[in-house]
Amino acid sequence: MDGKEHKLFIIAASVIPLLGVVAVMVLLWNRVFGWSDLVVLAVMYTIAGLGVSIGYHRMLAHRAFRTHRWIYDAFAVAGTMAAQGPAIIWTAHHRRHHRVADKDGDPHSPYHGGTGRLALVRGLWHAHLGWLMDEKLTSDPLRYCPDLARDRHLRWISRHFVAIVVAGMLLPAALGFALTGSALGALTGFLWGGLARIFILNHITYAINSVGHVYGRRRFSTPDESRNVAWLSLASFGESWHNNHHAFPRSASHGMRWYEPDVSALVIGTLRRVGLAWDVITIDRARQEARAEGLARAGGGRHAAHQPAAPMAERMVDPALTRTTGDVE
Amino acid sequence: MVTTDEVIKLIGKKIRNKSIELTAATPLDSLGLSSLQISDIVFEIEDAHGFEFNPVKAAGITTIGEIAELANETIAAGAR
Incomplete structure (x- = not known):
């Protein structure tokens, strides 16, 4: 998928679901939203949402835990169904975002140039969806995620991205048909569990990149503008504790207090307890406090110096540093 | 031993414009x-x-033929 195809896909994935929502509204005029639609929407939202949060984000991009091969692949496929881009490309962009968060080179910072209210609105749009329209934007997988690109399964899943997204829209149709036994049930299942689900989930995810770098509380003075956004936490499966995440990117849990709900962390914890996940990265309270103190002394925000100082491109000069192995069993 | 033909076949499967003639010098x-x-x-x-390709050397590759050359160099160096 080249830059132009990626842009066309993103536009299609943004506009078609919107039309789906309109179609759903028209249908609602005549027919009440049924329980089967609610079930299909909830099931598909959870599959794709956990796929992106646990699969793409915590497992692939940050290697927060290890698991069996089949669970690893299942999470990658579930994440693909969210229609936010092929796994390897999504992850490359995300690792680059962490490397230079809210500085030059960040693929989706809302601090996009200029000051004032208009610049902020433009920046929010850029961080939300605008950045995905940039055909020339590439984050080279060979540089940012050679460990993932080296994995044959992930390459296959990334190559068959569009087919898996389509499968993720036929699945709710099949589910709707199974629940109601009618063609109309399949159609509304497709609209709610396929199109409307993609629309809602993608804007929640994109809001982490836009809202999550502008509005919210900061526990850690990270060298970026990441924020903890409570009102997005349930819908994003815990992803919106974004300042916590920038302080400890590899942590399997983004919520760090009992009042910071993180459904993804609960699922990873459950997998660990039943022996399906191991080497789960956890950060205890003492480490959190030590880091908060250290960062407070250093001073945070997007103008603060970033660590590590050397970008990956320069580290590549030493071949010993580039030798990576897959993290799966 | 990696042959230029093998690399050309792999690339041929990926590119959309099938009219481009692929040679070692492309x-x-x-x-x-x-x-x-x-x-x-x-x-x-x-x-x-x-x-495994050395990423620093791989970054200097410009033609199809050089892919096979570097691959064979790397394999030969590993075998010694």
Whole structure:
């Protein structure tokens, strides 16, 4: 998928679901939203949402835990169904975002140039969806995620991205048909569990990149503008504790207090307890406090110096540093 | 031993414009490959022959023929 195809896909994935929502509204005029639609929407939202949060984000991009091969692949496929881009490309962009968060080179910072209210609105749009329209934007997988690109399964899943997204829209149709036994049930299942689900989930995810770098509380003075956004936490499966995440990117849990709900962390914890996940990265309270103190002394925000100082491109000069192995069993 | 023909076949499967004639001298940046396709090609060659490209040397590659050359160099160096 080249830059132009990626842009066309993103536009299609943004506009078609919107039309789906309109179609759903028209249908609602005549027919009440049924329980089967609610079930299909909830099931598909959870599959794709956990796929992106646990699969793409915590497992692939940050290697927060290890698991069996089949669970690893299942999470990658579930994440693909969210229609936010092929796994390897999504992850490359995300690792680059962490490397230079809210500085030059960040693929989706809302601090996009200029000051004032208009610049902020433009920046929010850029961080939300605008950045995905940039055909020339590439984050080279060979540089940012050679460990993932080296994995044959992930390459296959990334190559068959569009087919898996389509499968993720036929699945709710099949589910709707199974629940109601009618063609109309399949159609509304497709609209709610396929199109409307993609629309809602993608804007929640994109809001982490836009809202999550502008509005919210900061526990850690990270060298970026990441924020903890409570009102997005349930819908994003815990992803919106974004300042916590920038302080400890590899942590399997983004919520760090009992009042910071993180459904993804609960699922990873459950997998660990039943022996399906191991080497789960956890950060205890003492480490959190030590880091908060250290960062407070250093001073945070997007103008603060970033660590590590050397970008990956320069580290590549030493071949010993580039030798990576897959993290799966 | 990685042959130029093998690399050409791999690349031929990826590119959309089938009218481009692929030879050892064809410059890679004229093919319009995406970053995902490039990593696909690189790791398929590595998988098939059980070696790893040195990323610094790989960054200097400009033609199809040089891919096979560097691959064989790396394999030979590993075998010694």
